Amino acid sequence: MQATYKEPDELGYYGEFGGAYIPEMLYRNVEELRSNYLDIINSASFQEECRFLLKDYAGRETPLYYAARLSQKYHTNIYLKREDLCHTGAHKVNNTIGQILVAERLGKKRIIAETGAGQHGVATATVCALKGLQCIVYMGEKDIERQAPNVARMRMLGATVIPATSGSRTLKDATNEAIRDWINHPENTFYIIGSVVGPHPYPDMVARFQSVISKEIRTQLKEKTGSELPKAVIACVGGGSNAAGTFYHFLDEPSVDIIAVEAAGCGVTSGMSAATTQLGKPGILHGSKSFVMQTKDGQVVEPHSISAGLDYPGIGPLHANLFVTGRGKFLSATDKEALSAAFELARLEGIIPALESAHALAALEQVKFDKDDNIVICLSGRGDKDMETYMRELNKK
């Protein structure tokens, strides 16, 4: 068993995964970040400002809600970590607040980001508006068509949204374009990555910013149940930032089951899936070694999920390590199962979850818990952005 599952080694490796597989053109910027990020985020001024923004701006702490009717249905005790109540509607803002403060302290004036469904783009545009910094968001041309309301939000917040027209014109390609932008603007630009992916130190930095989720869970659970430790923590995984945050402070507590739920799309073997640990192989994508969905020739393939936030052919290296070591249990939920879990939560608890979070809820159908167990599920975002999909489903009924 390794000493910790939370943090990578000096070169950014979680076991065999991670590292910084970047062209030399990115070296200086990544190295600048790597050699400064820990000092910055451990500094008193950073901690103070971050705490203030998370509380008064983002609305933390978020509630840990005992979902009584859901618990009754599954004969166990289910707590929902309400990241959906964060400003901008999802956990993404925890990370963008952290990174904008790092960017500011490195003297950067121009912020770039990639986005899939637009949640990370909105969270980045939000903190850029807050700090008066220029914001450029790369978004796949296809996603721009699919996620018009979030495109409008980003524009209203003052961001420039640039369509990624290369490759499959979705999140993977938006990430490529953001990285190419960074190569072309080495002087003044900071790249705010939205998940626990990318070259070291990004996976570690983003995991630290999201770890506030599990930090709060421990305190809140102690108040509610007398114990800081639940039986299991459950979160959905695309790149894996809400999962990294939800798992973080439980990773080195062997009594806590870590359950990650990937998007199976139309079914793991359907050819239309995003279940990376089941369909992928170790490889390199966006600067780090992890599980990657790819052809036998090593060309990255396009995944499918009903949820744009899980529609990514890779997974953060922290999660790849949880998978191969067996520390994490990896499940998957299909588009259909996620939709049904979303409707169930809406009807039982009066909460409309994001489609991403609905995948985590779908795990309840797959794992049997005891009636005395305390289970924490991360409700990573709210469903407003998914209403069009939900309406289509309602009209079918």
Add this chain to the structure above:
Amino acid sequence: MSRLSEVFKSGKKILNIYCTAGFPRLDSTLPVMRALQESGADIIELGMPYSDPLADGETIQKSSAVALANGMNMQVLFEQLKNMRQSPSLGGVGEAIPVVLMGYMNPVLQYGFENFCADAANVGVDGLILPDLPQHEFEKTYRAILEKYNLDLIFLVTPETSEERVKKLDSLSSGFLYAVSSSSTTGGEKDFNEVKEYLQRLQSYQLKNPVLVGFGIKDKKTFNDACKYANGAIIGSAYVKIIQQAPSPEVLTKCFIQSILN
């Protein structure tokens, strides 16, 4: 002595041309290489197409996408290059001209790094450019394999690379050192005065490897400018653009190379 060392020994300014394997047609690879050799290119840099080429601008991205759609992969490539070292009259590029493969780590890893090196060396490839191979991974794992197969590994440096790191990467490279002319993806345009200052800085470091300048070199003028402060230069996007529409890339290749050398 390796073909790369040999070609630099003459002291002439080296013209290295990049082309994408399997582009514009699947079976163009060797005919294009032969046309380059016959037209007077000194080194051929053959790109192995990848779905996510981070360091490349639009032109080379597109050529990679076309090559992949044409059915290019490593197996096909090594099959096409099997008789590469035959004389031009038999359809090869002959024994003399160095051939360097350029590509990204993921397809190479899936093929198996050692298998890849063995097959590359076997068909007569001289060196590799793998822009996303980190220096410490090279030192830890891959250097020994490359040495086993006598393959040169060429590192990139940029205007942002510190003196200390340039010297380190030079000491790890063999064949030549690839000086990216400006911080950009391939196919970009930059002000030559800045490039000049950077190349002069590289000259002052007394590097062990010859230096070839790449990115932004596109015609006679930019080639000659670069050659004033380096051992030669690499043309990629400009050449790929020329042959992308061509029914027979061979004819256009001759015109293009002549427009640079004459």
